[in-house]
Amino acid sequence: MSVEFKQDFSAEYGIPEQMTKRVTRVLCNNPSPFTYTGTGTYLVGAENNLAVIDPGPFDTEHGEAILKAAGDRPITHIFVTHSHIDHSPLSAWLSEKTEAPIYAFGPHGTGRAGGLQEEEVEAGADKEFMPDHTITDSDTFSGTDWTLKAIHTPGHTANHMCFLLKEEKLMFVGDHVMGWATTVIAPPDGDVRKYIESLKKIAEEDVEKLIPTHGPWVENPKPFIRGIVTHRKMREGQILKCLEDGASTIDILVARMYKDVDKRLHPAAARSVFGHIIALVDEGRISCEGPPRLSSIYSLAG
CATH class of the missing domain: 3.60.15.10 (Ribonuclease Z/Hydroxyacylglutathione hydrolase-like)
Structure with a gap:
């Protein structure tokens, strides 16, 4: 649900x-x-x-x-x-x-x-x-x-x-x-x-x-x-799909995932996306050069 x-x-x-x-x-x-x-x-x-x-x-x-x-x-x-x-x-x-x-x-x-x-x-x-x-x-x-x-x-x-x-x-x-x-x-x-x-x-x-x-x-x-919990899993699915489609930075991910959300909330949304990305990097599902940061370039692992 x-x-x-x-x-x-x-x-x-x-x-x-x-x-x-x-x-x-x-x-x-x-x-x-x-x-x-x-x-x-x-x-x-x-x-x-x-x-x-x-x-x-x-x-x-x-x-x-x-x-x-x-x-x-x-x-x-x-x-x-x-x-x-x-x-x-x-x-x-x-x-x-x-x-x-x-x-x-x-x-x-x-x-x-x-x-x-x-x-x-x-x-x-x-x-x-x-x-x-x-x-x-x-x-x-x-x-x-x-x-x-x-x-x-x-x-x-x-x-x-x-x-x-x-x-x-x-x-x-x-x-x-x-x-x-x-x-x-x-x-x-x-x-x-x-x-x-x-x-x-x-x-x-x-x-x-x-x-x-x-x-x-x-x-x-x-x-x-x-x-x-379902909503959080959906957001992670969106992140993975956007990366599969060529998105590589958090700014691009937020622009796509939160296009209908008040832009004043985009900085907070960026941090939430960052939180999901850190978890996905820790689990080996996403990769980046060096430690994950708001400014890093990301891709699907493998």
Whole structure:
């Protein structure tokens, strides 16, 4: 099956939305081709103490909206799914205001093995991010009426974490799964093969809905995830076919594969194609001179 994305999402900026008994969303006014309508910060808990997931970019107006949504309920935990500038920078400000510690897998690049040249690093990284507490796969955190299980899901970034709200069978998936578009896998921190492994990992959890940081929720996780895996395989098939037809650079591949996509997204698409190419080179299906780079010339192996 192919994945069906929804692009009918709407919400008011800065106005708290009660999504479930324990989940409130506050949308940040930072729309873009990469963030869709903006960063959705989530407050978890209905009583006494709250957890905040993905405070967002450094936008103090959004920070004040989060504090207003919390009201007289103290924020005791701040969780960050990963270190990109639309997810993590406000966490330090919010921690200072609330005295709540920040929890995440680690700073940007944590868990990445080996590497490409620094010139290949993606522009959206929050290199200043530093959590108060590093967390690992299956760590569990509790409040008065909530329990969050941390699930390490490398792929979009090496330090990406998802959080399962056990009481409601909801999973906060950051950018690992998005309901409105495919996730960008940008080397060197992104890894396509690990991304696929992580998708299968979250599909094994007892989850009824996925909650991305951007855009609409995913109502039927298992078939949606199967659709994403199918879509990724289709993209790799396109790459191989384009190379067979004479394309040799990532620019040419993107122009052919994404001809109907907003050209503002082509740089991100180039990085996603690059991620697939690295995996195909590692598997001996594509070749190039020297290590794979965005500027390399590629051909089918053999």
